[in-house]
Amino acid sequence: MARVELKDAYKQYGKGQAPAVDGVDLTIDEGELVVLLGPSGCGKTTALRMIAGLEALTAGELWFGDRLVNGDPPDRRNVGMVFQNYALYPHMTVEQNLVFGLKAARAPKDEIRRRVAEIAGLLGLDPYLGRRPKELSGGQRQRVALGRALMRRPSVFLMDEPLSNLDANLREQMRIELARLHAQLGITTVYVTHDQNEALTLADRVVVMDGGKIRQCGTPGEVYGQPADAFVAGFIGSPGMNLWTAGWDDDGESVWLGERALRLPRSFLPVLEELGPSVTVGIRPEQLGLSHTGADVEVTCQVELLEQLGSHAQLHAEVALSEQAAGRLVARLDAALEVARGEQLVLTAPSGAVHLFEAGTGRRVDVARRSPATAFVR
Ligand SMILES: Nc1ncnc2c1ncn2[C@@H]1O[C@H](COP(=O)(O)OP(=O)(O)OP(=O)(O)O)[C@@H](O)[C@H]1O
Ligand SMILES: [Mg+2]
Known part of the structure; x- marks a missing residue:
């Protein structure tokens, strides 16, 4: 687990372009689930990709615990990521999808087997381990994507609109599962959504963004009851x-x-x-x-x-x-x-x-x- 801290973080994609992330100061405490919420284009994905190491900061600092990680490549940050399109390997079975990352990292076979059993149990994937992604429902695929991200015991879990491809009922069901998973594992999590139901029900704290800036950061009760601005x-x-x-x-x-x-x-x-x-x-x-x-x-x-x-x-x-x-x-x-x-x-x-x-x-x-x-x- 790790505390994640953005200090006056900026991201500008091109010269003359307005910054996508504009002076963001944010500390995500160890084990906390923070939701980035805001309208389309406000910089949520960019902020998440900066934490993952997929985008370099134009200015500012990014800390994991007491380590400055600005220059660290993604694989040295030990983050797990889940995106909106689950990006599973279509020709591989669920089990092969789960173990791919660990195999590539040459983890011992016993360890891999133990992790598969643990993750499959946690997410109810046991019956599907031999199936390919196209033989699964949307919710099951999403669970495989979650499982894959969890296989390497990430110290930071990043999710970018992971439920937006699911229909309303399934989304609600998966939201409850995510909340349960977070309560069980306690991994520091940054979750991006523009669905405020998701934000208010899942978050320890909600960060409301607009135009690359943080408008307010507070508990669901605070952003609802004492909004910082109109x-x-x-x-x-x-x-x-x-x-x-x-x-x-x-x-x-x-x-x-x-x-x-x-x-x-x-x-x-x-x-x-x-x-x-x-x-x-x-x-x-x-x-x-x-x-x-x-x-x-x-x-x-x-x-x-x-x-x-x-x-x-x-x-x-x-x-x-x-x-x-x-x-x-x-x-x-x-x-x-x-x-x-x-x-x-x-x-x-x-x-x-x-x-x-x-x-x-x-x-x-x-x-x-x-x-x-x-x-x-x-
Ligand atoms: N690779 C890129 N190159 C140039 N500009 C980009 C790039 N990625 C994002 N942007 C711009 O940066 C701004 C923030 O984009 P970002 O994807 O972070 O928004 P978002 O809050 O995730 O939006 P959405 O809810 O639509 O996913 C937008 O104005 C976008 O056009
Ligand atoms: Mg986005």
């Missing part, structure tokens, strides 16, 4: 947080955002005054309701569409942010709700559900402490 707030959650940027005014009884779209209690006044004439207000879709008792926040919206999802319904609506501009609203509501397109609806939320962000920078302001929130970057 980007993280909008990215985390399914769907993400509703965000409305508009001017506000105070009529002596309540504070209003936009064209009387959102009513807030006057207790928000001091923070709003600090933030200036225009702010970004955020409320999660699952925290909006029709009849919250004790709710002191109201959002007035125009119904566009109600999606029935079985267990609940998802409302899509517009809120009037200014005379010219409407903002979008999504709310998770009771499946029994009946509304018509164009209807005006007043949704409520408790004031604790309201997040405030600086309109310019997007930084979240802690309403309780009235100071800019700091990102949990370790």
